[in-house]
Amino acid sequence: MxxxxxxxxxxxxxxxxxxxxxxxxxxxxxxxxxxxxxxxxxxxxxxxxxxxxxxxxxxxxxxxxxxxxxxxxxxxxxxxxxxxxxxxxxxxxGDGFTLPEAGERSVIIGGGLGIPPLLELSKRIPGEAEVFLGYADAPFMDGDFRGHGRKVHVASQTGNGGFRGTVLELVETIAPLADRVYACGPRQMLQAVAEWAERQGIPVQVSMEERMACGIGACLGCAVKIQKPGEKDWQYLRVCRDGPVFSGREVVWNG
Amino acid sequence: MDDRMETVVAGVALKNPVITASGTFGAGREYGELIDLDRLGAVTVKGVSCEPWKGNPAPRIAETQSGMLNSIGLQNPGVEHFIEYDLPFLRQHDTKIIVNICGHTLAQYCAVAERLADCDVDMLELNISCPNVEEGGLAFGTDPHVVERVVRAVRHYVGQPLAVKLSPEVADIKEIARAAVSGGADVLSLINTLRGMKIDIHRRRPVLASKTGGYSGPGIMPVALRMVYEVCRAVDVPVIGMGGIATFEDALEFIMAGAAAVAVGTANFHNPYATVEIIEGIRGYMEENNIASLDRIRGIID
The missing domain is CATH 2.40.30.10 (Translation factors)
Known part of the structure; x- marks a missing residue:
C-alpha cells in the first residue's frame, strides 16, 4: 500500500x-x-x-x-x-524480487550502490545463497551480508578486499551452482550478468534504475525496453511500476 | 455539496475548477491510489492516439531548478486500449473526463476524434503543441493558418466540446488563440511546455536522450499567466489555464487573470495531493473573503 x-x-x-x-x-x-x-x-x-x-x-x-x-x-x-x-x-x-522456491540455490550479485538493495533479499532467502559483491575500491556492507550467515565474495577494481577485477569475473572464477540469480548494479554489469546467466540457463532477476518523475507509473518517465516472451516486439515499460525488478532475459540490452 | 466552486466550461459542469494536466496523471489509476479522484473537477487523460505509440528513448526526465524537462514522446497504448481499459475505470468516479488526443498526421487526429465521438467522454483536448514528437504536435500549433485548418478539420469529427491546447512557442499567442476559435475551438487550454535543455557537464552530453524536452514547473508560471491573461482578453471562449500551478494561490492568479478553470501538472510529481490541497485552498480563500461564486473574482484584472 x-x-x-x-x-x-x-x-x-x-x-x-x-x-x-x-x-x-x-x-x-x-x-x-x-x-x-x-x-x-x-x-x-x-x-x-x-x-x-x-x-x-x-x-x-x-x-x-x-x-x-x-x-x-x-x-x-x-x-x-x-x-x-x-x-x-x-x-x-515498485515490484520487488520474487523469492526462490524451497530447496533452490541462489546467487546474489551486486555492484557498487546496487549492493544495498540486495541486503534484505539475502536475509529473506530461506535456502542457500552465495553473495558476490563488486566495488570500485574499498568494500562496504559486505559485513552485513556475512552477518546473517551468507558466504560473501568480494571483488574490486583495485584488488582492495580480495579479488582484483569485475564481480562477474569473480563469479566466473568461482563458478557457483545456482538455480536463481539476483543482480543489482550498473547497467553494464547487469547486462553482463544477464548474458552469463542466460549461457548457464539460469533465470535471473535484475533490478534496474532510471530517471523518474512521479515514481508511481503515471508519467511514463522511467522507460526500459522490455520484450516479453511470445511478443513480437519490445515495448517501453515503467521501471517504477512494472519494475524495478525485471527478468534479465526480457530486458532489451542493446539499443 | 458546496456548489460555490462549480465551474461550467463549454456546457460541462465541473464541481470545481481544478483539473489534472494531460501527461502528468496517466488516466488517474495510479494517483487514484493516493487521492480520491471524485474530488477533482476533471481528469485530463494522457495523450491518446489511434494506434499505440512507443515513445522516446530514456532518459526521458531531467530536473532543473524549480522545474523539469520531459521527453516522453506521447507513449500510449492507443485509443482502443483507452476505451476498453481506462474509460470504464474513470467512469466509476464522479469527475469529468477530458481526453487529450494526438496524432502524427491530420488524418490520425481526425480518426481518434471520430472513434471517441460516441464514447462517454466529456471533452476532447486537441494536442497541437507537444514539443516531443517529430510529426504532428508542435508542428501543427505554431502557424495560425495551420491551426485554424487543423482545428476545423478535426472539429468535424468531434462529438464533444473541443478544447485546443496551445503552445507558448509562438510570436503572438493571441493570434493563435483567435485562429483556434475561428476553426471551431470551444475551449482553449494553455500553456503546453516550453522547449528546454539540460547538459550533464561530467558526461559532457545532454541529460535527455532526445537532447531537448518540454520544460514545466513553477519556473514557467509567469509566462503562462501572462499568456492566459492575454488570451482571455482576446477571445470569447473559456480558457483552462495551466503552467507551473503548485498552490491555491497560483490557481487563483490564473482565475483572476480570466481562466475559467485551471490544470495542475508537474506539481503532482512533487506532491500527489497538490490538486486536493489546491481545491481546499480555493475553498478556504472564498470562505475567508466571503466570495459566493468564482465569477466574482474571475477575470477581475483589467
Whole structure:
C-alpha cells in the first residue's frame, strides 16, 4: 500500500566517503515493504521538485534503512538531516524480487550502490545463497551480508578486499551452482550478468534504475525496453511500476 | 455539496475548477491510489492516439531548478486500449473526463476524434503543441493558418466540446488563440511546455536522450499567466489555464487573470495531493473573503 508522509530520521552515518546510510521511522512502509522495492525521498529544498528514488536496504518492524550516494543537488541535502529531522517520503513502490522456491540455490550479485538493495533479499532467502559483491575500491556492507550467515565474495577494481577485477569475473572464477540469480548494479554489469546467466540457463532477476518523475507509473518517465516472451516486439515499460525488478532475459540490452 | 466552486466550461459542469494536466496523471489509476479522484473537477487523460505509440528513448526526465524537462514522446497504448481499459475505470468516479488526443498526421487526429465521438467522454483536448514528437504536435500549433485548418478539420469529427491546447512557442499567442476559435475551438487550454535543455557537464552530453524536452514547473508560471491573461482578453471562449500551478494561490492568479478553470501538472510529481490541497485552498480563500461564486473574482484584472 503506497503512502505519502513525513518520516523521522535516525542513525544517519557515512559508510564511505559520499555514501550514507539512514534509518527512517516509517511503520506504514515497513509493514508492507518487500525486498527490492524502493521509496521516493523528497529533497527538503523545494526548488528540487522531483523525489529521489532510493531502494530499501533493510526492512525492520517499524522502520526501514536506505543507503544512498551523494551525486548532486538533491542528494547532497540528505546528509545535513539530523536525528529527529523529518523527510517527505512516498512508498513502498515498485515490484520487488520474487523469492526462490524451497530447496533452490541462489546467487546474489551486486555492484557498487546496487549492493544495498540486495541486503534484505539475502536475509529473506530461506535456502542457500552465495553473495558476490563488486566495488570500485574499498568494500562496504559486505559485513552485513556475512552477518546473517551468507558466504560473501568480494571483488574490486583495485584488488582492495580480495579479488582484483569485475564481480562477474569473480563469479566466473568461482563458478557457483545456482538455480536463481539476483543482480543489482550498473547497467553494464547487469547486462553482463544477464548474458552469463542466460549461457548457464539460469533465470535471473535484475533490478534496474532510471530517471523518474512521479515514481508511481503515471508519467511514463522511467522507460526500459522490455520484450516479453511470445511478443513480437519490445515495448517501453515503467521501471517504477512494472519494475524495478525485471527478468534479465526480457530486458532489451542493446539499443 | 458546496456548489460555490462549480465551474461550467463549454456546457460541462465541473464541481470545481481544478483539473489534472494531460501527461502528468496517466488516466488517474495510479494517483487514484493516493487521492480520491471524485474530488477533482476533471481528469485530463494522457495523450491518446489511434494506434499505440512507443515513445522516446530514456532518459526521458531531467530536473532543473524549480522545474523539469520531459521527453516522453506521447507513449500510449492507443485509443482502443483507452476505451476498453481506462474509460470504464474513470467512469466509476464522479469527475469529468477530458481526453487529450494526438496524432502524427491530420488524418490520425481526425480518426481518434471520430472513434471517441460516441464514447462517454466529456471533452476532447486537441494536442497541437507537444514539443516531443517529430510529426504532428508542435508542428501543427505554431502557424495560425495551420491551426485554424487543423482545428476545423478535426472539429468535424468531434462529438464533444473541443478544447485546443496551445503552445507558448509562438510570436503572438493571441493570434493563435483567435485562429483556434475561428476553426471551431470551444475551449482553449494553455500553456503546453516550453522547449528546454539540460547538459550533464561530467558526461559532457545532454541529460535527455532526445537532447531537448518540454520544460514545466513553477519556473514557467509567469509566462503562462501572462499568456492566459492575454488570451482571455482576446477571445470569447473559456480558457483552462495551466503552467507551473503548485498552490491555491497560483490557481487563483490564473482565475483572476480570466481562466475559467485551471490544470495542475508537474506539481503532482512533487506532491500527489497538490490538486486536493489546491481545491481546499480555493475553498478556504472564498470562505475567508466571503466570495459566493468564482465569477466574482474571475477575470477581475483589467
Amino acid at each position: 503506497n503512502t505519502y508522509y513525513k518520516a523521522a530520521i535516525r542513525n544517519q552515518k557515512e559508510l564511505m566517503p559520499g555514501i550514507w546510510k539512514m534509518e527512517l521511522e516509517a511503520p506504514e512502509i515497513a509493514h508492507s515493504a518487500r525486498p527490492g522495492q524502493f521509496i521516493q525521498m523528497y529533497p527538503p529544498d523545494e526548488r528540487n521538485l522531483l523525489a529521489r528514488p532510493i531502494s530499501l536496504a533493510a526492512i525492520h518492524g517499524e522502520s526501514v534503512e536506505v543507503v544512498y550516494r551523494v551525486v548532486g543537488k538533491g542528494t547532497e541535502q540528505f546528509p545535513r538531516l539530523r536525528d529527529n529531522d523529518t523527510v517527505q517520503l512516498m512508498g513502498p513502490l
